[in-house]
Amino acid sequence: QKEVEQNSGPLSVPEGAIASLNCTYSDRVSQSFFWYRQYSGKSPELIMSIYSNGDKEDGRFTAQLNKASQYVSLLIRDSQPSDSATYLCAVNRWTGANNLFFGTGTRLTVIP
Amino acid sequence: SAVISQKPSRDICQRGTSLTIQCQVDSQVTMMFWYRQQPGQSLTLIATANQGSEATYESGFVIDKFPISRPNLTFSTLTVSNMSPEDSSIYLCSVEVVAGGPAAYNEQFFGPGTRLTVL
Numbered sequence: 001q002k003e004v005e006q007n008s009g010p011l012s013v014p015e016g017a018i019a020s021l022n023c024t025y026s027d028r029v030s031q032s033f034f035w036y037r038q039y040s041g042k043s044p045e046l047i048m049s050i051y052s053n054g055d056k057e058d059g060r061f062t063a064q065l066n067k068a069s070q071y072v073s074l075l076i077r078d079s080q081p082s083d084s085a086t087y088l089c090a091v092n093r094w095t096g097a098n099n100l101f102f103g104t105g106t107r108l109t110v111i112p
Numbered sequence: 113s114a115v116i117s118q119k120p121s122r123d124i125c126q127r128g129t130s131l132t133i134q135c136q137v138d139s140q141v142t143m144m145f146w147y148r149q150q151p152g153q154s155l156t157l158i159a160t161a162n163q164g165s166e167a168t169y170e171s172g173f174v175i176d177k178f179p180i181s182r183p184n185l186t187f188s189t190l191t192v193s194n195m196s197p198e199d200s201s202i203y204l205c206s207v208e209v210v211a212g213g214p215a216a217y218n219e220q221f222f223g224p225g226t227r228l229t230v231l
Contacts, residue, residue: 031216032216043225046219049217051217090220094216096168097143098143098216098218098220103154
């Protein structure tokens with residue numbers, strides 16, 4: 001079983017719709033969860049972090065965490081063409097350092 | 113966050129040669145990491161660059177192939193040694209920034225990456 005699993009997509013949504021990205025993880029003791037956005041040819045950019053069960057909102061982005069189900073999601077409201085990118089889910093594991101394990105990413109396309 | 117630069121941004125190298133990648137951050141950070149992102153794949157952690165001591169390597173990565181230096185709290189280098197075409201990848205450094213709360217909550221920010229092609 002992979003440490004972090006995501007649907008690779010591609011996920012296509014029309015402009016203005018809600019995009020829903022999902023991630024599951026295997027290590028029950030993970031404490032922190034991150035969403036990165038990566039545009040083609042660019043490096044990952046941190047957009048959300050979440051540590052507690054429930055929802056965390058930041059502008060058009062909402063991260064949701066359910067530790068019992070080992071599930072993290074990212075909702076993007078009012079999707080824009082500029083949101084078209086690959087979204088990477090990352091989960092920490094403490095090994096003396098705060099190491100992150102990444103999913104393979106979900107490619108999102110927002111259709112104008 | 114932090115401002116991170118990497119040099120070179122890209123390079124094309126011959127098989128059997130070595131390339132050293134530099135990572136510079138604009139503020140002192142305790143933790144720096146090196147990742148690899150192979151074409152069409154996600155990020156894989158190579159090692160944690162420890163200041164003043166040997167780097168900590170992940171399974172599948174060894175010091176002879178990927179020697180790392182960390183002379184101070186703002187700078188690190190990764191060398192890809194005796195390269196083969198399988199080493200063609202994007203190499204990324206990241207730094208950890210304290211977010212408040214437990215250390216597990218600290219956030220990582222990435223440099224722009226070095227795109228390496230080995231012929």
